[in-house]
Amino acid sequence: MTISKISEVEFGETLPAFQPDTTMPNVRRFAKAAGWEGGRFTDHDHARKEGLPGALVPGIMSQGFLSAMIHHWAPAAQIKNVDTVFRAPVIVDQVYSISGVVTDIDLDSGRVEIDLTVTNEANETRVFGTAKVLLPI
Amino acid sequence: MSQELDIEAMKSQFLNEVFDVQHFVADAKALADYAAACGETAPQFTDPSHPDFQAPPTFASSFHAGRRMPENFPTLPGLGMDAGKAVQSIKPIRPGVTLTGKSHMHDIYTKTGRSGRMVFFVIRMEIFDESDTQLASADTSVVIRERPST
Numbered sequence: 001m002t003i004s005k006i007s008e009v010e011f012g013e014t015l016p017a018f019q020p021d022t023t024m025p026n027v028r029r030f031a032k033a034a035g036w037e038g039g040r041f042t043d044h045d046h047a048r049k050e051g052l053p054g055a056l057v058p059g060i061m062s063q064g065f066l067s068a069m070i071h072h073w074a075p076a077a078q079i080k081n082v083d084t085v086f087r088a089p090v091i092v093d094q095v096y097s098i099s100g101v102v103t104d105i106d107l108d109s110g111r112v113e114i115d116l117t118v119t120n121e122a123n124e125t126r127v128f129g130t131a132k133v134l135l136p137i
Numbered sequence: 138m139s140q141e142l143d144i145e146a147m148k149s150q151f152l153n154e155v156f157d158v159q160h161f162v163a164d165a166k167a168l169a170d171y172a173a174a175c176g177e178t179a180p181q182f183t184d185p186s187h188p189d190f191q192a193p194p195t196f197a198s199s200f201h202a203g204r205r206m207p208e209n210f211p212t213l214p215g216l217g218m219d220a221g222k223a224v225q226s227i228k229p230i231r232p233g234v235t236l237t238g239k240s241h242m243h244d245i246y247t248k249t250g251r252s253g254r255m256v257f258f259v260i261r262m263e264i265f266d267e268s269d270t271q272l273a274s275a276d277t278s279v280v281i282r283e284r285p286s287t
Contacts (some may be wrong), residue, residue: 033168035201066175066195
């Protein structure tokens with residue numbers, strides 16, 4: 001179910017789960033578009049030579065996943081702020097899921113606050129974020 | 138020997154002074170690819186022919202400053218790591234517009250735990266269009282762990 005206006009949102013509501021595309025072809029596409037084509041993002045061998053466990057999904061791509069997830073839930077949402085904390089690396093070609101929960105609602109202004117978490121298959125948090133969005137009143 | 142940074146002195150010397158100015162022009166195809174790779178599906182983000190086509194709301198985080206820290210900034214006692222990013226979207230970023238990114242040190246603060254003190258540096262880039270209207274801001278937090286006193 002998608003949300004079209006603030007009155008449809010409930011406090012504590014969970015957003016539909018979102019599984020981001022962290023495959024190498026998609027990360028390379030992103031890296032090229034962002035101008036972030038360093039080997040640590042686009043080549044597992046290069047990243048391992050730098051001592052990393054594998055190529056990294058850029059932090060700004062994780063931030064973009066959070067924004068896309070919100071738009072899947074509420075297509076008319078205007079995303080005003082996204083604040084992300086990188087707790088641990090997100091590795092290319094590994095499987096992640098993103099969960100979100102509504103933590104604050106202001107019916108008068110249409111403002112909603114959402115906590116978002118990127119977790120790996122072991123359910124370990126890799127990225128935590130908070131978003132402030134505006135919905136139609 | 139203690140490696141502790143003098144936080145208050147750094148704040149008084151470096152906060153809120155613009156230390157870098159860069160110019161950018163966003164390309165429509167790159168914006169669409171950026172959005173699609175992140176999983177956006179709305180045509181206003183993925184279709185350059187859409188009448189309201191614009192960058193996805195977190196795009197401002199992708200801009201690089203020309204220098205990471207202000208000139209004459211003290212050498213940090215450790216390797217800085219990216220601790221997080223925050224982006225504020227004020228008005229849409231459109232393709233083909235010359236953007237100006239002005240960076241300043243927005244905050245310096247510490248957190249202390251069992252393993253010592255960590256120092257966080259928040260560098261903010263504010264993005265303006267050709268008429269000097271602010272469109273967005275993007276914060277990058279860099280953290281270093283200070284070596285304990287011996």
